[in-house]
Amino acid sequence: MALREYRCAKCGATFERIIRNARDERKVACPECGEHRVRRLISRFATAGVSSDSQEASNCACGGSCACGRH
Numbered sequence: 001m002a003l004r005e006y007r008c009a010k011c012g013a014t015f016e017r018i019i020r021n022a023r024d025e026r027k028v029a030c031p032e033c034g035e036h037r038v039r040r041l042i043s044r045f046a047t048a049g050v051s052s053d054s055q056e057a058s059n060c061a062c063g064g065s066c067a068c069g070r071h
Helices: 022-026 052-059
Strands: 002-008 014-019 038-041
């Protein structure tokens, strides 16, 4: 199951849909105008509750899995 973001080819509206399988994706229609010609967008994602330590580890070239002493 995935939350996907789309843009309508006709009216330009941007909207999200929960997609359970490939069949669901073929049925996606714009909620504003009903158009089925929609384009799937590359969605941005957010992280919540990331501590500065884990953020440091993810920025390290080692990925936080070494003994570099930074994390």
